[in-house]
Amino acid sequence: MAAVIIPYPTVTPPSYHRIVSPTLKIPTDTQRPIPVGLLACQRDPLLRELETSIISCTISQPASFTSVKKGKKASAAAPVDRPILEVILHDTVIFPEGGGQPSDTGIIKTADGRTWVVTQAKRHGGHAVHYVRADQAEDGLASLTSGTNVTVTLGELDFERRYDHMSMHTSQHLLSAVLENRLDIHTLSWSLTAAPAPCYVELARSMTTEEILAIQSEANRLVFEGRKVHVEVQEMDDKPQPAVPVLESGRAVGKGVPTDYTGGIMRTVIIDGVDRNPCCGTHLPTLHNLQLFIIPQTEILSRSATTSARLYFLAGPRLITYLTSTHSQLAAAAATLSCGAPQVPDRIGQVVDERKRAEKRIDDLEFELAKHLAGDVWQEMKSSDAALFVKHVHRTDDSINPLVFLSAITTAFANIIPAERPFVLVFSSSPSSQTSTSTSVLLVFGSDEKCVKPAGDLLKSKLNVKGGGKGTRWSGKFTGVWREGREDAVVSEVLKTIST
Numbered sequence: 001m002a003a004v005i006i007p008y009p010t011v012t013p014p015s016y017h018r019i020v021s022p023t024l025k026i027p028t029d030t031q032r033p034i035p036v037g038l039l040a041c042q043r044d045p046l047l048r049e050l051e052t053s054i055i056s057c058t059i060s061q062p063a064s065f066t067s068v069k070k071g072k073k074a075s076a077a078a079p080v081d082r083p084i085l086e087v088i089l090h091d092t093v094i095f096p097e098g099g100g101q102p103s104d105t106g107i108i109k110t111a112d113g114r115t116w117v118v119t120q121a122k123r124h125g126g127h128a129v130h131y132v133r134a135d136q137a138e139d140g141l142a143s144l145t146s147g148t149n150v151t152v153t154l155g156e157l158d159f160e161r162r163y164d165h166m167s168m169h170t171s172q173h174l175l176s177a178v179l180e181n182r183l184d185i186h187t188l189s190w191s192l193t194a195a196p197a198p199c200y201v202e203l204a205r206s207m208t209t210e211e212i213l214a215i216q217s218e219a220n221r222l223v224f225e226g227r228k229v230h231v232e233v234q235e236m237d238d239k240p241q242p243a244v245p246v247l248e249s250g251r252a253v254g255k256g257v258p259t260d261y262t263g264g265i266m267r268t269v270i271i272d273g274v275d276r277n278p279c280c281g282t283h284l285p286t287l288h289n290l291q292l293f294i295i296p297q298t299e300i301l302s303r304s305a306t307t308s309a310r311l312y313f314l315a316g317p318r319l320i321t322y323l324t325s326t327h328s329q330l331a332a333a334a335a336t337l338s339c340g341a342p343q344v345p346d347r348i349g350q351v352v353d354e355r356k357r358a359e360k361r362i363d364d365l366e367f368e369l370a371k372h373l374a375g376d377v378w379q380e381m382k383s384s385d386a387a388l389f390v391k392h393v394h395r396t397d398d399s400i401n402p403l404v405f406l407s408a409i410t411t412a413f414a415n416i417i418p419a420e421r422p423f424v425l426v427f428s429s430s431p432s433s434q435t436s437t438s439t440s441v442l443l444v445f446g447s448d449e450k451c452v453k454p455a456g457d458l459l460k461s462k463l464n465v466k467g468g469g470k471g472t473r474w475s476g477k478f479t480g481v482w483r484e485g486r487e488d489a490v491v492s493e494v495l496k497t498i499s500t
Contacts, residue, residue: 001080012038012047017230017233020234036127037040039095040092041095041282047051049152053089054150056146057088060131067264085144087130092128094118095165097120098258099279148218164316165315172187172199173202174219175294178219198318202308205309207311219294220293231267233265233268267279295313297314298310300307367410371407397429403429410425413425425444434482441478444474452469463491465477
């Protein structure tokens with residue numbers, strides 16, 4: 001990921017987090033965890049470090065060990081996976097996944113100077129649970145005891161990842177709001193993909209290029225205005241909350257509160273004058289310098305009786321990474337094609353046309369060669385007085401699909417041979433450079449299925465060829481090195497057997 005460019009402000013404004021319930025207070029009892037909805041990462045999304053204390057620590061996943069086979073020299077089994085601990089803190093700057101936003105990663109530091117890596121955080125009911133990697137479970141349990149004061153931190157890479165997530169998440173709120181306000185297109189779901197891939201919103205219908213450009217222009221107008229973003233929190237009332245949509249992957253997204261949430265906090269993210277949306281995710285305190293780019297096309301999705309469309313977008317550091325990568329690819333393509341960047345599309349068009357013409361010339365030449373080879377076989381057949389003419393032709397071919405050319409030979413042969421003349425032909429083809437995993441193809445062609453099928457069955461049994469066929473054609477594949485004095489001899493033996 002490209003280095004994060006932190007826009008103004010670098011400190012979250014005091015007005016960002018607003019408690020609108022007169023009776024709601026942030027818990028100060030360090031023996032109780034602050035619920036998801038009031039966490040430090042949600043109150044202050046630019047905060048990187050926090051002094052807090054441990055509420056509990058339990059083993060989530062014990063270490064797994066390699067099995068020692070019987071008869072081997074006894075030795076201590078090495079752990080395959082290190083144990084994972086579940087740690088609940090009084091408060092945290094590490095965001096537990098939710099609202100379509102992935103979990104943060106981070107570090108917990110103890111007073112003795114040791115650091116513990118947090119691989120992910122999840123919401124269990126109303127609490128944030130940190131999954132901490134430990135070398136020894138007992139060591140971790142002894143160090144991360146209840147009541148211990150610790151420092152929870154987002155390292156440089158952890159914060160870059162968080163900042164990317166915030167940029168894309170806030171952009172999604174902006175994009176969805178503008179889509180709904182301008183075109184009455186509702187967002188069905190969204191995906192915060194792994195960087196640097198574009199994220200997407202899933203919509204009920206596709207959009208024209210003109211509509212996409214209009215939405216992008218309106219969204220960036222709001223970005224240039226530097227619209228403020230803030231969060232309002234209140235106590236959740238006893239009224240039933242609307243269910244939140246859940247994707248096939250199991251991730252809950254969209255407007256609403258997850259049914260398993262027990263924190264009792266209703267959190268609403270507001271973009272001034274643009275949008276109010278229930279959300280537990282972390283968001284930038286301003287749209288300033290966010291910059292939104294929408295890929296000008298939609299991807300149509302069909303699921304049974306419903307149809308939807310994905311609209312891809314980028315913003316913030318991810319957009320910079322995308323533009324940098326795209327420019328590098330364009331410059332490399334221009335250098336390869338020996339032209340300037342603006343001429344790349346036209347030059348690629350020329351290369352594609354030249355390739356098509358070259359392929360057409362190859363097809364024409366192969367057709368002529370197939371007729372020539374078929375004619376050679378026919379001339380040999382005419383001079384033979386055998387009741388059943390048999391012939392094996394092997395050739396070297398490095399094309400992607402050599403069976404196509406062998407079929408062209410049989411088609412050309414069928415066009416010139418008299419219907420009453422019985423025959424069985426075996427055509428085979430191998431690559432010029434062979435290894436034990438190389439594939440050679442075989443095609444059996446005859447005047448009568450009663451001769452073709454036995455030939456195919458014998459090739460399967462004697463050469464371990466995998467294949468089958470119907471009627472007067474049978475094809476198969478041989479794996480390994482095809483040698484003239486060995487595999488060719490087996491094919492000759494097969495033809496000799498069916499001709500007697």
